[in-house]
Amino acid sequence: MLRLIDHDDVTQLHFSTRSSRAMGYAVSAYVTRGVLIDTGFPHAGRDLEGWLDGTRPGGAIVTHAHEDHAGNIDPLVRRGVPVQLAAETEAMVRAPRPIGWYRRVCWGTASPLREPIGPFLHPALQLMPAPGHSPDHHVVWDAERETVFGGDLFIGVKVRIAHPGQDVRGEVRSLKAVLALGPKRFFDAHRGVLEHPREQLGAKVAWMEETIGEIERLAAGGWSDRAIRNAVLGREDSTAWVSGGDYARINLVRGVLQERG
Ligand SMILES: [Zn+2]
Incomplete structure (x- = not known):
C-alpha cells in the first residue's frame, strides 16, 4: 500500500504491506525538488512502479543499502532514472548479503542490481x-x-x-x-516528519x-x-x-x- 502525504514542497511516499504492518513496520521515501530520496522495500515494488508510471523523478538518491531503502533501485535504473549513491552502497546493492527470514517476510529480498547506474547530482x-x-x-x-x-x-x-x-x-x-x-525540518524514514x-x-x-x-x-x-x-x-x-x-x-x-x- 502506498500513501502519499504532502508537506508543502515535500511529498512523503509511505509504503507498507499487510505483513510489514502486522510486524509493526512501514517505511517512507520522499520527493523533493523532483528528486526521489530512497526507494522503499522489495515487497512494495509494485506500488513504486505504479507511482513511477505517473511521475518521472529527475533523479533519485539512496541513503544506504538496507532493503527498505535501496530495495527498488533496480526498477528505477531499468527505467533510466539516474541515481546518486555512495560507492559502498552501490557495491552492496550489486552483491546483497543474505538477510534473515524476519527481514525477508517484512521487506522482501532485493535482487542484485546488474545494470549500470546513470550518475546523478542535484546542486541543492x-x-x-x-x-x-x-x-x-x-x-x-x-x-x-x-x-x-x-x-x-x-x-x-x-x-x-x-x-x-x-x-x-x-x-x-x-x-x-x-x-x-x-x-x-527533518524527515525520518520510519517516523515521518x-x-x-x-x-x-x-x-x-x-x-x-x-x-x-x-x-x-x-x-x-x-x-x-x-x-x-x-x-x-x-x-x-x-x-x-x-x-x-x-x-x-x-x-x-x-x-x-x-x-x-
Ligand atoms: Zn537501515
Missing part, C-alpha cells in the same frame, strides 16, 4: 556521510531549505535495539554532525551518551553483557527472538563494548 541536495546505523549510511542535506532527509539516523529518541556490529559511537558522532547543521527536530536529535544524543556511559561503568565493574543489558536497557522483547537476534538489545551493549578496544 548534498549526500552527506552519517555512518553508525550502517557503515554506508548517509543523510541528504538541503542547506537552502534547512532540511534533512535522515534515512535511519533518528528512528526514535530511545532506540534500545541494534543490529549486530552496529557502530554506536559512530551514530552519536553522526547525530551531532547533523545537529550542528541546525536543521529546521519530526516535530522540533533539533530538540529530538539533542534528546537522542543525550540518551545515547548516558546509555553508553552506564554500559561502560557496569562493564568496568565486571558485569556480564546480559546483566548490563537487563540493568540498562531491560530484558529482550519478542523482536529479539522473532528476528533471530538481528534486532536485539544485547547488540547495543556489545556494540558499545566492542568499540572500546
Whole structure:
C-alpha cells in the first residue's frame, strides 16, 4: 500500500504491506525538488512502479543499502532514472548479503542490481556521510531549505535495539554532525516528519551518551553483557527472538563494548 502525504514542497511516499504492518513496520521515501530520496522495500515494488508510471523523478538518491531503502533501485535504473549513491552502497546493492527470514517476510529480498547506474547530482541536495546505523549510511542535506532527509539516523529518541556490529559511537558522532547543521525540518524514514527536530536529535544524543556511559561503568565493574543489558536497557522483547537476534538489545551493549578496544 502506498500513501502519499504532502508537506508543502515535500511529498512523503509511505509504503507498507499487510505483513510489514502486522510486524509493526512501514517505511517512507520522499520527493523533493523532483528528486526521489530512497526507494522503499522489495515487497512494495509494485506500488513504486505504479507511482513511477505517473511521475518521472529527475533523479533519485539512496541513503544506504538496507532493503527498505535501496530495495527498488533496480526498477528505477531499468527505467533510466539516474541515481546518486555512495560507492559502498552501490557495491552492496550489486552483491546483497543474505538477510534473515524476519527481514525477508517484512521487506522482501532485493535482487542484485546488474545494470549500470546513470550518475546523478542535484546542486541543492548534498549526500552527506552519517555512518553508525550502517557503515554506508548517509543523510541528504538541503542547506537552502534547512532540511534533512535522515534515512535511519533518528528512528526514535530511545532506540534500545541494534543490529549486530552496529557502530554506536559512530551514530552519536553522526547525530551531532547533523545537529550542528541546525536543521529546521527533518524527515525520518520510519517516523515521518519530526516535530522540533533539533530538540529530538539533542534528546537522542543525550540518551545515547548516558546509555553508553552506564554500559561502560557496569562493564568496568565486571558485569556480564546480559546483566548490563537487563540493568540498562531491560530484558529482550519478542523482536529479539522473532528476528533471530538481528534486532536485539544485547547488540547495543556489545556494540558499545566492542568499540572500546
Ligand atoms: Zn537501515
